[in-house]
Amino acid sequence: LALAPRRALPGLRRAMASRVKEDEKNERVIRGLLKLPANKRCINCNNLGPQYVCTNFWTFVCTNCSGAHREFTHRVKSVSMAKFTAQEVTALQGGGNERAREIFFKEWDSQRNPYPDSSNTDKLRNFIKHIYVERRYTGERSSDRPPRGKV
Numbered sequence: 001l002a003l004a005p006r007r008a009l010p011g012l013r014r015a016m017a018s019r020v021k022e023d024e025k026n027e028r029v030i031r032g033l034l035k036l037p038a039n040k041r042c043i044n045c046n047n048l049g050p051q052y053v054c055t056n057f058w059t060f061v062c063t064n065c066s067g068a069h070r071e072f073t074h075r076v077k078s079v080s081m082a083k084f085t086a087q088e089v090t091a092l093q094g095g096g097n098e099r100a101r102e103i104f105f106k107e108w109d110s111q112r113n114p115y116p117d118s119s120n121t122d123k124l125r126n127f128i129k130h131i132y133v134e135r136r137y138t139g140e141r142s143s144d145r146p147p148r149g150k151v
């Protein structure tokens with residue numbers, strides 16, 4: 001009789017074990033993504049070893065940039081502390097810094113607009129505003145500008 005309640009455990013254990021496996025797998029994939037050249041540096045300030053993901057744009061960013069993103073109510077998750085769902089991992093695999101660079105940094109010129117210094121919160125905030133909020137460098141704006149302005 002005393003053994004009866006234990007019958008429920010194997011199923012539960014299995015469910016928990018597969019959940020842990022899933023988390024481990026996701027973390028492994030993300031760690032792998034962090035090794036890609038474009039993801040080795042923060043997309044915003046070029047600092048080495050980003051530890052956060054901005055899930056609005058599927059980018060890898062440093063701690064300071066994650067704080068600046070939060071100010072714009074962009075969602076950020078810590079790679080080491082947060083759990084990622086399978087969907088998030090898939091989105092990150094399809095995204096990442098290389099892909100985001102093609103979209104948000106399309107017309108960005110590092111000569112004219114250098115990377116912000118990550119210790120300067122104001123500069124970081126402005127940079128993120130220009131890139132993602134105002135979308136200054138996506139190349140979309142040129143289409144609603146009259147062509148004669150370019151000549």
Ligand SMILES: [Zn+2]
Binds near residue numbers: 066
């Ligand atoms: Zn950064």
